[in-house]
Amino acid sequence: MTDGDTERKVEAAEKAALELANVDDADRNAALAAIADAIDEHREAVIAVNDEDVTTAEELLEAGEYTQALVDRLKVDDAKVDSIVEMVDSVAAMDDPLGETLEARHLDDDLDLYKVAVPIGVIGTVFESRPDALVQIAALALKSGNAVILKGGSEASHSNRELFEIIREAAQEVEAIPDGWVQLIEAREAVDTVLEMDDHIDLLMPRGSSDFVSYVQDNTQIPVLGHTEGVCHVFVDNEADLAEAVEVAYDAKVQYPAVCNAVETLLVHEDVAREFLPAVADRYAEAGVELRGDKRTREILADTGVDVLEATAEDWRTEYGDLILAIKVVDSLTAAIDHINANGSKHTESILTEDEKAARKFMTAIDAASVFHNASTRFADGYRYGLGAEVGISTGKIHARGPVGLAGLTTYKYYLEGDGHLVASYAGEDAVPFTHEDFEGPF
Structure with missing residues (x-):
């Protein structure tokens, strides 16, 4: 994959993110249902390609290049497919994280301020050998209205490619879901290209060693929410x-x-x-x-x-x-x-x-x-915490901590509703005082 290929994928995700942010919850849930059904229907194909990855990994384990833990995380069988399908369904069943009024405040008569949950935008992820992580991340991104760039490990390349295509094609069954919302990059060099695209990507979520997360943080201006070791x-x-x-x-x-x-x-x-x-x-x-x-x-x-x-x-x-x-x-x-x-x-x-x-x-x-x-x-797990699933477990403190579920993939914006109000009215000797009274109510 060339730098140009990676850049085009990121730019397509950015365009899709603007559209996906305005897709209603029913359509996002319909796409998730289609994804769950498609993975269930294609389970034999998923397991077959995963066997290729596992066979290669076991050879590298014997050669001392891989650990048993990596091989264990890599395996996908019928039970794992069942859990993947259940996870996607559970994400769809979660309350819509978008459009929620987090705060509402009267500033003055007919001048009301709302703080409302919205998607982050474009999220770039790099994750380890677990193929189910690809599905978790994609499902959470879709439910939260975010476009996502997926980069899995080479040890799971066949599994990741198969699952990505299933997800992409299934989501296309719902007309409201924009093309390009999910992208897969595979070349290691593509990661460095992604790190330079701070004008197009809003958040990076690397999952791996402390050294790798530090590398990402040291080589990008994009905000990084890191998932490192669990000691x-x-x-x-x-x-x-x-x-x-x-x-x-x-x-x-x-x-x-x-x-x-x-x-x-x-x-x-x-x-x-x-x-x-x-x-x-x-x-x-x-x-x-x-x-x-x-x-x-x-x-x-x-x-x-x-x-x-x-x-x-x-x-x-x-x-x-x-x-x-x-x-x-x-x-x-x-x-x-x-x-x-x-x-x-x-x-x-x-x-x-x-x-x-x-x-x-x-x-x-x-x-x-x-x-x-x-x-x-x-x-310590997103599913067990009732988050539906998780993109990763953040060991940092900003902006999300612990298992990062739907709430961790949202930010907020302020909406102000007025009626011809002027700042000049609230300044000077005869300034009108602000009321600053909190109230409950949706935007």
């Missing part, structure tokens, strides 16, 4: 229900280890470490989890028959995306908080405790997009 923690407090804690800590690592909201470091209060660690280590051993621990963890587990490697400083900052877990014994709640704030990625953290005061301290002191009490970190 997530579970802290088992000295007031935890230990039987419950074993189950939660197990779920957070084992239920699906290849995702960014899986726990990577388990912190255990020293008062309960000798009771808790052998119990949880046995559960992890059954699942084939490789454990890496600090000195106290290894001492406690030395006679249990569970192998524990020595954790390095790098382990405390690593997203494994695999059945690997770092464990550290800490002497206090404050020590756990300090460790997480120093080593975490601001994604998702959880405390397991029956002490409400300790839970509140943890939840307010931790700097992360999501902080949980007595729950697995795996709940």
